[in-house]
Structure formats: C-alpha cells, structure tokens
Amino acid sequence: MCIVSRFKALKEQLSITNEFVFKIVKILISILIALGITFIVLALVSDHPLENFITILTAPVKKLRYFGNVIEMMIPVAFAGLSAALLFKMGVFNLFVEGLYYICGVACAAVAIQQIGGGALHPLLCILAACLLGSVLMGGTGFLKAKYNTNEVVSTLMLNSIVLGVGLFCLKRTGLQDEEFAAIASKVFQDSAKLNVIFGGTRITISFIFLILTAIFVYVLMYRTKLGYSIRITGINSKFAHYSGINVFAMYMIVHLISGCIAGLGVSTELLSLYDRFQWTNLPGLGWDGILMATLADNHPVGILIASFGIAYLKKGAEVVSLTTNVPVEIISIVQAILVLLVSSQRFLVRFREKKLLKEGMKHELG
Amino acid sequence: MHFPPEYKQRKERRLLGDYILELNQIDKVYGNGVVANRDINISFRKGEIHSIVGENGAGKSTLMKIIFGIEQPSSGTMKYKGREVRFSGSQEAINAGIGMVHQHFMLIPSYTVADSIILGNEPRKMKIFTDYKTAVKRTQELSDQYQFDIDVTKKISELSVGEKQKVEILKTLYRNAEIIILDEPTSVLTPQETELLFQQLTHFKETGHTILFISHKLNEVKRISDRVTIMRNGVDKGTYDADKISLDEMARLIVGREVVEDYSHLRKEVSEKKNILEVKDISLEQNGVQILDKVSFAVKSGEILGIAGVQGNGQSELVRCITGLIDYGTGTTAVDGKDITYLNIYDKRKSGLAYIPEDRMEDGTAGAASITDNMISTFYEREDLNKGPFLLLNNVQNEVEMLIDKFSVKTKNAKQRIDSLSGGNIQKVVVAREYRTEPKCLIAEQPVHGIDIGSAEFIHTQLIELRNQGAGILLVSADINEVINLCDRILVMYEGKIAGCFDDPSKFDEKELGLYMLGVKKQEEEQGGVHCEQV
Numbered sequence A: 001m002c003i004v005s006r007f008k009a010l011k012e013q014l015s016i017t018n019e020f021v022f023k024i025v026k027i028l029i030s031i032l033i034a035l036g037i038t039f040i041v042l043a044l045v046s047d048h049p050l051e052n053f054i055t056i057l058t059a060p061v062k063k064l065r066y067f068g069n070v071i072e073m074m075i076p077v078a079f080a081g082l083s084a085a086l087l088f089k090m091g092v093f094n095l096f097v098e099g100l101y102y103i104c105g106v107a108c109a110a111v112a113i114q115q116i117g118g119g120a121l122h123p124l125l126c127i128l129a130a131c132l133l134g135s136v137l138m139g140g141t142g143f144l145k146a147k148y149n150t151n152e153v154v155s156t157l158m159l160n161s162i163v164l165g166v167g168l169f170c171l172k173r174t175g176l177q178d179e180e181f182a183a184i185a186s187k188v189f190q191d192s193a194k195l196n197v198i199f200g201g202t203r204i205t206i207s208f209i210f211l212i213l214t215a216i217f218v219y220v221l222m223y224r225t226k227l228g229y230s231i232r233i234t235g236i237n238s239k240f241a242h243y244s245g246i247n248v249f250a251m252y253m254i255v256h257l258i259s260g261c262i263a264g265l266g267v268s269t270e271l272l273s274l275y276d277r278f279q280w281t282n283l284p285g286l287g288w289d290g291i292l293m294a295t296l297a298d299n300h301p302v303g304i305l306i307a308s309f310g311i312a313y314l315k316k317g318a319e320v321v322s323l324t325t326n327v328p329v330e331i332i333s334i335v336q337a338i339l340v341l342l343v344s345s346q347r348f349l350v351r352f353r354e355k356k357l358l359k360e361g362m363k364h365e366l367g
Numbered sequence B: 001m002h003f004p005p006e007y008k009q010r011k012e013r014r015l016l017g018d019y020i021l022e023l024n025q026i027d028k029v030y031g032n033g034v035v036a037n038r039d040i041n042i043s044f045r046k047g048e049i050h051s052i053v054g055e056n057g058a059g060k061s062t063l064m065k066i067i068f069g070i071e072q073p074s075s076g077t078m079k080y081k082g083r084e085v086r087f088s089g090s091q092e093a094i095n096a097g098i099g100m101v102h103q104h105f106m107l108i109p110s111y112t113v114a115d116s117i118i119l120g121n122e123p124r125k126m127k128i129f130t131d132y133k134t135a136v137k138r139t140q141e142l143s144d145q146y147q148f149d150i151d152v153t154k155k156i157s158e159l160s161v162g163e164k165q166k167v168e169i170l171k172t173l174y175r176n177a178e179i180i181i182l183d184e185p186t187s188v189l190t191p192q193e194t195e196l197l198f199q200q201l202t203h204f205k206e207t208g209h210t211i212l213f214i215s216h217k218l219n220e221v222k223r224i225s226d227r228v229t230i231m232r233n234g235v236d237k238g239t240y241d242a243d244k245i246s247l248d249e250m251a252r253l254i255v256g257r258e259v260v261e262d263y264s265h266l267r268k269e270v271s272e273k274k275n276i277l278e279v280k281d282i283s284l285e286q287n288g289v290q291i292l293d294k295v296s297f298a299v300k301s302g303e304i305l306g307i308a309g310v311q312g313n314g315q316s317e318l319v320r321c322i323t324g325l326i327d328y329g330t331g332t333t334a335v336d337g338k339d340i341t342y343l344n345i346y347d348k349r350k351s352g353l354a355y356i357p358e359d360r361m362e363d364g365t366a367g368a369a370s371i372t373d374n375m376i377s378t379f380y381e382r383e384d385l386n387k388g389p390f391l392l393l394n395n396v397q398n399e400v401e402m403l404i405d406k407f408s409v410k411t412k413n414a415k416q417r418i419d420s421l422s423g424g425n426i427q428k429v430v431v432a433r434e435y436r437t438e439p440k441c442l443i444a445e446q447p448v449h450g451i452d453i454g455s456a457e458f459i460h461t462q463l464i465e466l467r468n469q470g471a472g473i474l475l476v477s478a479d480i481n482e483v484i485n486l487c488d489r490i491l492v493m494y495e496g497k498i499a500g501c502f503d504d505p506s507k508f509d510e511k512e513l514g515l516y517m518l519g520v521k522k523q524e525e526e527q528g529g530v531h532c533e534q535v
C-alpha cells in the first residue's frame, strides 16, 4: 500500500502521464512476450528447453566478444529500420531499403577497392558514395510517389529485384570482380578504407556511434523541428498540409532523400567494419529485418534501437546454443515473425488499457 | 365485452409504454479515459421525432453511435422493441432496422453517388450483378423527390460538403429504416433544403418510423420534434415535450445563460476603407459546365461580405479558386492591393489570407495528429515559436493552451488526437487556428458548422472583432440568418453568377434574398454586377 502511494506521489512529482506509464509497461510486456514465445518455440524443438533458454539469455553477456557480436548484428538492422521508419511515418510503405542495401553496398565496394590514401578520407569517400547513391535512388521513388502517386509497395518490390540484377552486373562486368576469386566477389577492400575498432576485444567500430547519432537525428528531426513537423503533418493528411501552405511535394522528396542516405550509411559502415570484400550474390535481408524492426517499434527511433538490440541478443544467444545442440538459429526468425504479427495487430494491450482507464475515469468523474 | 379493471390498466400502461427503444443507465468511457455518457436513461416512442440537444462534447454523437452499434457502451443496457439487444457492429443495427446519418460523412470518395446510396442494398441483375442502370434511375428519382438536385453519376470526391450531406441523408432514407438517426443533418443545408427534409421526416413519422434528430439550431428542433432530451456534460438533463418548452428555456438549459444573436451594436465603423480582397472575372469550367462565370467583387477593410445562395451554385468553387485549393480557374485575386493569383498557398497566406474550409475533416485537420499539431499548422513558423530549425515546444504548448482556453475547446489535454474530439470542438480548433494567423482577409466557409449556440455567439463576436480591427471577411454560409446577422453587405450567387447585391443591413430580408437565391429574381448587370465590383 505504502509503495503504491509513494509511486503515485513520485509520478505526480515527475508529472509522468498515465500514457507514458502505459508505454513503458507496453515495452516491458512486449519483452516478456518475446521471451515467452522464445521459450515456447524452444520447447517445441529442443530436448532441454529450460537449459537452452537460460543459455540464450546469459550467453551474450558472458563473453565480451559475444556481446560485441550482438552490437555488430544490431547496427545494420537498426540503420535499415530508421531508414524505413521515416518513410512509414510519412504514410509511404516503401520497401526499397532492402534493394538499396545491395546496390549501395556495390557503390561502397567500388570506392573501397581503389587506392586513395590514408586518413579518414578513404572511408569517408566510400560512405559518401553509398549515401549519395542511396539518396538519388530513393529520391527517384519519392518523385514517382509524389508526382504520379504510384503504388510504392509494388514498384519498390520490383525495384529490389532490378537493382540486384544491376548490382550483380556491375560486380561482374565493371572491373570490380576479383579475377583470382572463384565465386562472385569484389576485389579486396583497401586497408585504408576500413573503419577502426573502437572497443577492444570486439569488432565494434565507429559505425555504432554513427547509429546512435542517426537515431538522435531522426528523433530530433521528427519531433523537435519545423521540418519534422511539416513532414509529420504531410504524412497524416497531405490535403490538410497543402491547405496549410506546406509544400507537400518538397516534403515527400526530403524524406525520401534522407531515408536513402541513411540506408547508404547503414550498408557502407557495415561493409567497412566487418567485411574484406563485397560478396553478396543475393539481397542481404538486412533491409527486411530493418522493416520488421520499424514495424515492431511503431516507427519510433528509440524503439527501433531497442527492438533491433533485443532481436540481435536473442539471435546471438540462439547461435551459441546451436553450436552445442541441434537447436537451429532460425527459431529466432520465428519469434520475430510472431512478434511482428502481434504488434501489427496492435490490439494486444488495448483491452487491458481501456478497462483500467474505465475504472479510473469513473472514479475520477464520480469522486 | 367486459374486461377486468386490471387488464385495462395494463393495456393503458402498455400503450403508454409503447417504446421502441429504451436506454438504461448507459455509460461510455472512451479509451483515453474521457467519460462521454454517464447514466443515460432515455426511452424513445414509436413514431415520434425525438431531438437530442446539448453543447459541443455533451455526448450526443457518442450516444447515437452506441445505439447504432459502432461504439460499445461501457455499461448499461438497451432494449429494442421490448427485447434487450447489444449491437456489436453497425451491420447488426442496420439489419435490425436502424439507420444513421453520421455527423462526419462515411462515404467512399471513388464511388459515384448512386453507388454510395445503394451500397449494401443493390438492385440485382440475374441475381449477382449490380443493376447499375436501375440504381441510377432509382437514386435519381429519390434525389429529385427531395429536390436535392444532385447528379447521381458524379463521384463523391467531386461533391461539396452540402451535397455529401444530402447523399448521406438519401443513403439512410433509401434503406427505409424503422429508426432513423440524424446527427446534425441540417448544419450545412439551406433553409429551403431543411424544409423539404422536414416534410419528409414528418411523413416518415406518420408512417410509424421513429426519428432521432440532433441539431444545434433550436428553432428547427422546436419546430420538428415531439420531444426533446437535453444533454449536458454526458448526462441527460431531462426530456421535455417540444411544445411545452420555449426556445429561451432550451437555450438556458443547454448553455446556462441567455444567448443573443443580434450583433449590430458591436459593429464599429472603420475609418480607412480600402479593398482588402479584390476578385476579378473568376471563371471556371468543369466537364463542359460553366461553374463560375466572370465573378467579380471586392471586400473592403472593416467589412463582412456575405455570400448567400443555395449550395452548388458555385460558392465552394469560388472560394477554392481564391484560396488556391484548385488552380485551374481564370481571373485574378488580390489581397490588400497585391496580386496573389499565381502565388502558392504558402505565399497567399503570407500575404494575409486565412481560410476556414467547409470540410473540416478533409482539408481542415489531420485526424491522427494531436490537437497541438493541428492548432499551429498555419503559423508554426512564427518567430516566437521557433529558434533556428527547432520548434520551441514550450512556447507552442502555451500558445495552444491559450487558444484552447479562449475558444473553450473541450478536451482532456492538447496531446489528444484531434479526431477524438466532438465535431463542434474540432470546428473550434479550425476557427481558432485561422483566427490566430491575424489575417488581413479571412475567408470563412460555414464557420460555425456544428458549433453549439453559446460558442457560435462567441465566434461571431470574434469575427466582428476582427472586422472592427480592419480585416475584411468573406463569409460563405448556408444559414441565411447567420449571413443576415453578421454581414455588412450580401451577395447572392445563382448558377455561377452574382444574381444580387444588397448593401444595407437594415434592409436585409430573408424572403427577398430567398427569391434571388432560387433565381426567381435577378438584378440587372447595370445595377448589380457592376455595382459589386466597385469600392
């Protein structure tokens, strides 16, 4: 009783709204549900579900290297999530981030294999190339959307396959291919292009800092700036934005350009941190994962960081388990899919919340 | 035959209690914690016209939505034809014989009028195919019967608000429901159109239908209804026989004070008279129809110019041409001497133009955004609200709270989604926002559409205040009384032209205006048209 009243007093002091508490509760419950589902899936495939479950939860924090892996896995997915979330917030269901991860990766590789010289210049140029191409291509889809109101789902799905073809062609035919290498792969990246590790014992590079900065940038842009305000309004009702004097076309273009740039940044830092050469022969799937994270987080930048960290954590845990047992890593994909289904149906907490508010509302009004 | 006395009594009670719909202790709490209805007990008799009145946010629409099954009561029960029912969706209510005209339209923009009316009840060809020809014929007949004058092959997206309202009404009447709920059907109709609707409602009543009617126009309410229930702050404050309650009494029960509609004493002469809005030769052709034909007029500073006319005579299009929402008309517009014809909306607004649009849900607000976001959309770039690229959220919040307070928007806080407000309160946000841009020229289309009498009085006073400060206001309204009460001059539009121009407020006459609106009378070019252009 005492604790409850203290909590209430604290709440009032900090002027925390019920809505906010519900948000926190929602996140906590989502995590619990994620764990619950993981356990259930484990129980179905494993002989020692409890044991494995504990390993999944504890393994990533047991070794610094493992924890480093979690962060490494999280980074490109979160970048893709941020890129997609901007567009989703605008009401544009653009799926091009997946394709961009491929084609911008090729662009990045094309610069990374050149001899350019040391210092920060080389990686900067690689990243710039990827960002620029990302912006231009995404801007193109934005133009089509804003000018001709094309159906972005269909067109970007198609574009994804097209840029894969174009990317492969570039790899093979424009001198990027390493002739001494049997499979399709670019030449080796120059050492000068690679990003340096910033946390010893892991492979985490400055890309992690970039990610945090990008998330802050997206948050501030969307919720704190004039530009973000007009973007949000345009996303919700473009007719209203037009009536208010907002340049709807410009808003669409700006958002697409930024989104493409973030995708380019995501893939280039990924390549320059973890890879020696570009050898994807298929779409990497990181974009799709990012899209799922954006959905899970309801397009909120902080949520995207949390979600991609959480999923990466479970994945790493499962990976460790799969080393010693017959439990496959893919169970995490199942968990991920179920979560997305749950969240996008978005009803799973509303009932509870309404009931609570109902009681409160009655009390408040009558009391 | 002899009946025992108890039987007779019982029979009488049954007759008296011949209620088609009974609401028992209905409570409704919305997901955000707002209590919209509390302990509502109303019984509706079969074959009556029963009005529900109350201030904005009193919970009228909520209650109607509960009856129609689109909102669920938090507690309480509903008896329909003596049996307890609970509709879990509107389809169940429709099947049970209940129809509803919503306050905010529920129409599909890409459908034609005919499609919309027959939706869910299509005439069939060979049992499967919709017989579109029959549908067009039938719906056109229906529309003509009410003299609604709508082309049923038009698309919904091409209609004005008034026309959409008519489609909503036809849609519900077409289904011939036993209980017909009409949530503010007349707020954008002209008196003539309202009259025809009322004739039909009376006819329905006589054939045993029950009608639930919501309106903020109390004289209408008193005229049409048998009984009136007054709601206040979610609670029902009693049901009265319409012929036993006076208009003043009703107003007092709703607003808690007297309401005046005569503003003449507030008007002040403005010394400097110049043309604030100058419109020259605006013409517009759509699908080969001349919608506007060389319309020219000027609004002076310190003047409210009213445009009256039956809807669909080009008023909406005229306003859309001036404000730049459609940009394919010809002619020129100037604000305060500056030509704004070819400017984009941003620069038009910068030049001092503000606009209260007739369709608050489509153009006037972004439904899923917060009240705050909706309140500042036309002036968020104002200096005191920004620093560099950043919005100063505290200043924004203060500004918004000030406006919420000033225009008495009923809400829990400014963070709520705007579409969780009641219709009238949404309208108040739109008015507050446009008012706050401190315009030189305000174009106000149906500014008090759906607003209760108390707040309407306040908004009218604000408009006159603006006028006294030297702004020019163009008022477009279907409500002839509003135009007469507020304006310094009145133009009447008929078939895309200015049919008449009236200069002297003391000589405004509803009957006379009506004749011009219907095209029976017309001022000649030398008198009317030319006269209106000049200062």
Ligand SMILES: Nc1ncnc2c1ncn2[C@@H]1O[C@H](COP(=O)(O)OP(=O)(O)OP(=O)(O)O)[C@@H](O)[C@H]1O
Pocket: B030, B031, B032, B034, B035, B036, B054, B055, B056, B057, B058, B059, B060, B061, B062, B063, B103, B410, B411, B419, B420, B421, B422, B423, B424, B425, B450, B452
């Ligand atoms: N979907 C919703 N979610 C949350 N609150 C709502 C919702 N709809 C209405 N409300 C709240 O319920 C209250 C009653 O609203 P309602 O629409 O029933 O009023 P009303 O009497 O129809 O008013 P008006 O005359 O303005 O149309 C208001 O305070 C409103 O803010």
Ligand SMILES: [Mg+2]
Pocket: B060, B061, B062, B103, B183, B422, B423, B424
């Ligand atoms: Mg209402």
